[in-house]
Amino acid sequence: MSLDFDSARLNNSHLTAEHEEWRAQLRRFFDREVIPFADQWDEDGALPDELWPKAAAVGILGLGYPEEFGGVSEGIDIWHKNILNEELARIAVGGLSATLMVHGIGLPPVLNFASEAIKQEVAPPVLAGTKRISLAITEPGAGSDVAHLTTTARLDGDHYVVNGSKTYITGGMNANWFTTAVRTGGEGAGGVSALLIPADLEGVSRTALDKKQGWWCSDTATIYFDNVRVPAANLVGQENRGFSVIMTNFNAERLAMSASMEAFSRVCLEDAVNWGRERKTFGQRLADHQVIRHKIAEMKQRINSTQCYLNQICAEVQAGREYAGDIALLKVQSSQTMEFCAREAMQILGGMGYMRGNRVERIYREVRVNAIGGGSEEIMRDLAARQYGL
Amino acid sequence: MKILVAVKRVVDYNVKVRPKSDGSDVDLANVKMSINPFCEIAVEEAVRLAEKGLATEVVAVSVGPKQAQEQLRTALALGADRAVLVETDESLEPLAIAKCLKAVCDAESPDIILMGKQAIDGDNNQTGQMLSALLDCSQATFASELTLDGGKAVVIREVDGGLQTLELSLPAIVTSDLRLNEPRYASLPNIMKAKRKSLDVKTPDDLGVSIAPRVTLLGVELPAERQAGIKVDDVAMLVDKLKNEAKVIS
Ligand SMILES: Cc1cc2nc3c(=O)[nH]c(=O)nc-3n(C[C@H](O)[C@H](O)[C@H](O)COP(=O)(O)OP(=O)(O)OC[C@H]3O[C@@H](n4cnc5c(N)ncnc54)[C@H](O)[C@@H]3O)c2cc1C
Ligand SMILES: Cc1cc2nc3c(=O)[nH]c(=O)nc-3n(C[C@H](O)[C@H](O)[C@H](O)COP(=O)(O)OP(=O)(O)OC[C@H]3O[C@@H](n4cnc5c(N)ncnc54)[C@H](O)[C@@H]3O)c2cc1C
Numbered sequence: 001m002s003l004d005f006d007s008a009r010l011n012n013s014h015l016t017a018e019h020e021e022w023r024a025q026l027r028r029f030f031d032r033e034v035i036p037f038a039d040q041w042d043e044d045g046a047l048p049d050e051l052w053p054k055a056a057a058v059g060i061l062g063l064g065y066p067e068e069f070g071g072v073s074e075g076i077d078i079w080h081k082n083i084l085n086e087e088l089a090r091i092a093v094g095g096l097s098a099t100l101m102v103h104g105i106g107l108p109p110v111l112n113f114a115s116e117a118i119k120q121e122v123a124p125p126v127l128a129g130t131k132r133i134s135l136a137i138t139e140p141g142a143g144s145d146v147a148h149l150t151t152t153a154r155l156d157g158d159h160y161v162v163n164g165s166k167t168y169i170t171g172g173m174n175a176n177w178f179t180t181a182v183r184t185g186g187e188g189a190g191g192v193s194a195l196l197i198p199a200d201l202e203g204v205s206r207t208a209l210d211k212k213q214g215w216w217c218s219d220t221a222t223i224y225f226d227n228v229r230v231p232a233a234n235l236v237g238q239e240n241r242g243f244s245v246i247m248t249n250f251n252a253e254r255l256a257m258s259a260s261m262e263a264f265s266r267v268c269l270e271d272a273v274n275w276g277r278e279r280k281t282f283g284q285r286l287a288d289h290q291v292i293r294h295k296i297a298e299m300k301q302r303i304n305s306t307q308c309y310l311n312q313i314c315a316e317v318q319a320g321r322e323y324a325g326d327i328a329l330l331k332v333q334s335s336q337t338m339e340f341c342a343r344e345a346m347q348i349l350g351g352m353g354y355m356r357g358n359r360v361e362r363i364y365r366e367v368r369v370n371a372i373g374g375g376s377e378e379i380m381r382d383l384a385a386r387q388y389g390l
Numbered sequence: 391m392k393i394l395v396a397v398k399r400v401v402d403y404n405v406k407v408r409p410k411s412d413g414s415d416v417d418l419a420n421v422k423m424s425i426n427p428f429c430e431i432a433v434e435e436a437v438r439l440a441e442k443g444l445a446t447e448v449v450a451v452s453v454g455p456k457q458a459q460e461q462l463r464t465a466l467a468l469g470a471d472r473a474v475l476v477e478t479d480e481s482l483e484p485l486a487i488a489k490c491l492k493a494v495c496d497a498e499s500p501d502i503i504l505m506g507k508q509a510i511d512g513d514n515n516q517t518g519q520m521l522s523a524l525l526d527c528s529q530a531t532f533a534s535e536l537t538l539d540g541g542k543a544v545v546i547r548e549v550d551g552g553l554q555t556l557e558l559s560l561p562a563i564v565t566s567d568l569r570l571n572e573p574r575y576a577s578l579p580n581i582m583k584a585k586r587k588s589l590d591v592k593t594p595d596d597l598g599v600s601i602a603p604r605v606t607l608l609g610v611e612l613p614a615e616r617q618a619g620i621k622v623d624d625v626a627m628l629v630d631k632l633k634n635e636a637k638v639i640s
Contacts, residue, residue, distance in 0.1 A: 006422070017460055021467060021581050024424070029575045059578025075582045 003273040005090060008266050008300065010307050012079070014315065019079050026087040029058050038093040039357060042217045045210060047099060052129030055100060060084060062127040065111070069123035078314045082259040089263035092359035094366030095215030097260065102171040105253050106133035106179045109194055109245050113237035118196060122177060134175035136166035136197075136223055137246060143168075144379045146181065146246065147189040151225060153182035155232065160184070160195060162203075162228040168373075172221025173208050175199050185240040193242035196234040203228035214365040251322055253374050254331040255314065261334035261370050262306045264363050268338075268345035269299045271360050275349050286348060295344045306337045325387030328380035335371040342367050391538070393445045394500035395436045396491060397465050398426040399458040400511040409610040416610055425461040428506025430468070431566040434573040435536060436504050437469035444538050447471050449498060453490045455479050459589060466584035467576035473589040474498075478601060484512075486594075486601035488520035493597035495525055500561060502543060507532050507565040518565040528558040531565045 002008075033054060041047050055061050056070075064081055065071025088097035103126050110122055110133070125131035142149040151164025162182060169178070178197045185191030197204065203226040212220060237245045273296060276287035286292045313330050316323070342364040346353045353360050371377050401407055402422040410417045425433075439445040450465035452458040453476040462473035476490045495503060503525075508515035515531075522529035530545035534553070537544045543558045548567050558564075576584075594601045622628045632639045 007420070017463060018581055018585055020460070021463055021576070021584075022578060024464070025467070025576045025578075025581065057577060058575050059581075063578060072578045072582065075585070076578075080578070 003269055003296065003300065005263075005266050005270045008269055008303060010304060010311075012311055014079050014311070014318075018075070019083060022080055023083045023087060025058065026060070026084060027090075030087055030091055034096070035091055038091050038096055038217075039362070042093045042095060042362065043356075045216050046219070047096060047217050051100060052132070054129075056127060056129035060100075061103065061129050065107070065123065065127055069111075069119065070127040071123075078255075078318045081256065082310075082314060085256050085259035086263035089260045090267060092264070092267050092362050093217060094264075094362070094369065095218030098215055098369075099171050099218040101256075102135070103127075103133050104256060105249060106135040106171075106175075106177070108249055108252065109135075109179050109236050110196060112248070113194065113245050114196060114235075115233060118234060118236075122196070125176075131176040132171055132174055133177045133179060134169050134171040135249070136169045136172070136178040136180040138166060138168050140165060140167050140222075144376060147192065147243065148187075149181055149183060149192065151180070151182050153184050153193065153195055153230070155184070156229075158232050159229040160232055160235075162195070162197065162225040162230055165222060165224045167222040168209065169221045169223055170215075170218055172206055172223055173219035178223060179236060181242055181246055184242075189243040191240055192246070193239050194236035194245040195230055195242075196236055197225070197228065197230050198234075201228050201230065212369075214362075214369055247324075250375060251317075251324055251327050254327050254380075255317065257370060257374050258306075258310055258327075258330050258334040261338040262303065262310055264366070264370075265299070265303050265306065265337050265341035267359050268341040268363055269296070269303060271358070272296060272299065272345035272348040275352070279350075292348060295348060299341045299344055302337045302340055306333055309333055323387070325384040328375065328383045328387070331375065332377045332380045335367070335377060338363070338370060339367045391439075391445045391502065392447045392449065392498065392500045393436045393439060394449050394451060394495060394498055394503045395429070395432050395465065395470065396503070396505040396517070397429045397433065397450050397452045397458075397461050398487075398506070398509045398511075399423050399452060399454045399461045400426045400509050403427060403510055409612060413609045413611055415607060423457065423460075425464050426506050426509040426511075428508060428510070428566050428568070429461075430464075430573045431568070431570050432504040432506055433465045433468050433470060434571050435566060436502075438571065439502075439536075439538065440469065440471075445502075449474060449500065451476070451491060451494050453478070453482060453487045462589055463584050464576065466587045466589070467581045468574065469580070470587075472587055475589060475591045476594060476597065477591050478594050480601055481603065482601060483603055483605055484514045484516035485520055485604065486599075487517050488524055489599045490594055490597060490601065491517070491521050492524040493599050494592075495521075502560065503563045505563065505565045507567055518563050522563045525561070525563070527561045527563060529563040529565075530556045530558055532567045533564045534567050534569045536564055536570065
């Protein structure tokens with residue numbers, strides 16, 4: 001037992017030799033192809049385009065998607081996905097996984113609800129890393145309150161005419177398609193549809209939101225739709241049933257974020273422990289001061305409980321049981337653990353931690369986007385209370 | 391053409407090894423283990439020959455504990471066709487491994503045997519050479535390039551001061567240097583497929599090989615910590631120190 005990234009992971013009896021092999025290959029890939037450059041990519045505010053096809057070749061982009069579209073699904077379970085999210089978190093550049101894996105929120109609605117022709121057009125190039133897809137739900141006037149979005153899509157012959165705007169869209173500057181939530185009917189959730197909008201249609205324009213607290217290497221965009229004519233065949237699911245399309249997507253996103261936040265916390269633990277063992281103040285190692293020992297023990301305590309919660313929920317999901325309320329609270333548990341560990345690790349690193357170029361500093365600035373995006377902590381608790389019938 | 395490629399399970403290259411507290415050996419408890427990097431290069435080379443249509447079968451062989459199956463699975467995921475584990479928990483010296491490999495070669499009759507030039511655990515750099523002697527076949531160590539030409543193998547080796555080209559008749563042993571190739575990443579589909587490839591387990595007894603150790607390990611200790619250096623004022627002082635303190639000149 002020790003406190004480095006790997007040994008701070010509690011034993012998980014679901015893992016097999018193939019899972020470990022997947023972890024080993026991912027680690028090799030990231031250690032050689034990504035980690036030496038990732039901090040600079042973040043500073044530069046962009047990721048190299050080659051990263052997508054490289055990640056596709058290893059099986060990262062296709063993980064869990066149907067084989068007929070170039071994915072890998074045979075024998076794949078939720079633990080393979082968690083391992084990927086953990087290894088991505090170990091890079092400690094939050095915007096990298098958010099952008100590279102953004103098809104994880106944009107593509108499933110298409111695969112689950114769009115027509116066969118659309119799936120054939122979109123899924124293979126996305127999984128091969130040659131084209132990209134983003135999810136566009138949030139609007140300047142509707143974030144948490146998805147049901148009140150105001151982007152409209154009016155049916156005109158065999159096309160929808162779309163007007164409105166979306167904001168904070170991850171991958172938005174480089175996406176080829178947007179899986180977009182639009183209003184096709186009356187007010188509220190019952191008037192929402194999901195529509196796949198190609199980015200190159202006339203009337204689509206975008207601007208970069210390039211000064212963010214974190215996710216620097218991620219292209220976040222505001223998208224404007226000005227009388228955009230979208231083929232009606234691009235409807236994802238049934239008209240006015242888009243709200244459930246969006247909601248089914250959220251559970252997987254929140255689980256993935258939770259796995260990643262748990263691993264971010266372990267990176268903080270590892271770096272804090274290494275520094276604590278090395279740095280001396282008042283004639284002792286930091287790790288010998290009781291105050292510091294307690295900080296580290298408490299980080300581990302919270303990481304342990306997050307892992308147990310995560311693994312319990314994942315085992316349930318693997319068995320086909322998905323409880324939105326428990327998943328929502330898992331996301332809160334994970335973001336609070338990440339927040340605590342980032343804070344304490346930063347504190348232990350002292351002035352050194354405040355300097356750019358270390359993993360803890362990078363993770364520290366990614367806490368909030370995890371606590372807000374994909375459903376904020378407040379909204380998660382609210383959802384859970386409703387799910388529990390309070 | 392059949393290729394046999396040897397794969398060793400060793401401490402991962404990222405791990406900082408430490409002696410056990412009693413100094414009896416290196417402490418390997420709960421330490422991450424991986425495929426020896428030079429063996430990985432050998433596997434890659436074998437797989438490339440197969441992909442070029444120059445080899446018909448690649449068989450990965452390991453001698454080691456049951457867990458060495460993990461490294462064989464890695465070799466299978468990288469593209470080997472099947473695997474053989476000679477399973478033993480005994481500590482293994484190069485000669486013992488070479489004898490086990492010889493027995494496997496006798497059964498498999500490979501045309502080329504690809505191995506790492508050394509394993510990063512003991513850094514012995516002996517097994518390939520010993521196997522060549524036992525099989526009485528040609529060998530080329532420290533290979534940085536391998537081509538097959540008719541019934542011959544042409545190997546470029548890295549030697550002090552340059553490159554040496556050897557032409558070998560088959561069967562032959564080739565041990566890989568660092569620059570032979572850059573191994574690929576096993577993709578997820580190939581990891582999943584590796585599960586279904588065959589992995590035979592034998593014991594040294596099955597092969598009729600004695601692996602009894604011939605070397606006694608007396609102790610393991612960390613290298614002495616380096617003292618901080620000093621600046622000398624002039625050449626006279628340097629000569630004095632070399633003569634009287636370091637005692638390297640007289
Ligand atoms: C970097 C980044 C990337 C993003 N990527 C995407 C993307 O790819 N696609 C996409 O569609 N969206 C994306 N988002 C948007 C994200 O999902 C929203 O920011 C999030 O849903 C919150 O919405 P909001 O920002 O409008 O905040 P608001 O909804 O205005 O909420 C502000 C605060 O009020 C709280 N609050 C709101 N309502 C209640 C209530 N009823 N009770 C209690 N508290 C409440 C919230 O918890 C929050 O703390 C991204 C956001 C960021 C920052
Ligand atoms: C942006 C910036 C500007 C600065 N400007 C100045 C400046 O103008 N002039 C200047 O002189 N300095 C400056 N500093 C340095 C600053 O004062 C130090 O960073 C601070 O005193 C902490 O020291 P440290 O970074 O060496 O951390 P350390 O002393 O190594 O402490 C690391 C952590 O261990 C904790 N710790 C240490 N000892 C104990 C103990 N006995 N018990 C419990 N916990 C302990 C500390 O609270 C801290 O959390 C600056 C620092 C920064 C980041």
